[in-house]
Amino acid sequence: MRELSDIEAWRQFAHGERVAGRSVGLVPTMGALHQGHVSLFRAAKAASDVVIATIFVNPRQFADENDLARYPRTLEHDRELAAECGVDCLVTPTLDEMWPDYPDCTPTTVSVRGIGDVFEGADRPGHFDGVASVVAKLFAVTGPSHAFFGEKDFQQLAVVRQLVRDLGFDVEVVGCPIVRDEDGLALSSRNVRLSSEARRRALGLSRALSYVASTSARASTLRATMRTILDDAGIDVAYAEVVDPRTLRPSGDDESGPRRALVAGFVDGVRLLDNGPVTVVREN
Ligand code: PAF
DSSP: OEOOOOOHHHHHHHHHHHHHOOOEEEEEEEEEOOOOHHHHHHHHHHHSSEEEEEEEEEOOGGHHHHHHSSSSHHHHHHHHHHHHOOOOOEEEEOOOHHHHTTSSSOOOOOOOTTTSSSHHHHSSSSSSHHHHHHHHHHHHHOSSSEEEEESSSHHHHHHHHHHHHHHHHHOOOEEOOOBBTTTBBBBOGGGGGHHHHHHHHHHHHHHHHHHHOOEEEEEEHHHHHHHHHHHHTTTTTEEEEEEEEETTOOOOOTTTTTEEEEEEEEEETTEEEEEEEEEOOOOO
């Protein structure tokens, strides 16, 4: 596995592969790699000739300095895992390569309004500006044919899809299914910060989602049910919503059909997200 941190070398590598007629798959990450990332690497290997993975803890998407400082960094382990998964090139750019003179100089911002302003965007101001800006730069430098993102960050995936549509990037965005531990907890780099007691409470998230996935009801009933399960589990709920999977608009009780349930909350100060499919039925 090749490892690069310099933007010009990374651009040249990707360009060389494209010129040689090989398709380039991109897996953007912030490191602290786990089996969820492994599933992205596998999907990228299956769909592209060459896989480039990036590890960059992007300060611009953290609304809270403490969250950024506590974000796990495990580069040695990440390097090994990426190599084992057959990643061809691991890119670990420095802060100055990605955002020269940050924070003294304000970098260009890509802002996906609307779907970027609700849920995570409302609770973490600037978060999706940071995500959209860094993803736009990763696409611009790499020029991938495909890019792979986990469905665990469902709203992020929707923001990236709109960014690609609106700015005309020639890249197919591939959403990969959530990977869960045996107990149902969705894998996240933040899970390492949970004590065993906090982890037990966090299972309320997947419990709420599997309960509503197994039943059909009005959107408001599903919302209320999820909130009750989350409250009972001792989760400090940020939101529990049922939305249109493309627009992320909350579903009304006059709608029926497949929708997405989104939940988020704090357990011992750790913000956790999860989501899953659900079916709403119209009020009679
Ligand atoms: O999902 C992530 O790890 C990050 O938000 C991403 C897409 C790598 C952008 O920094």
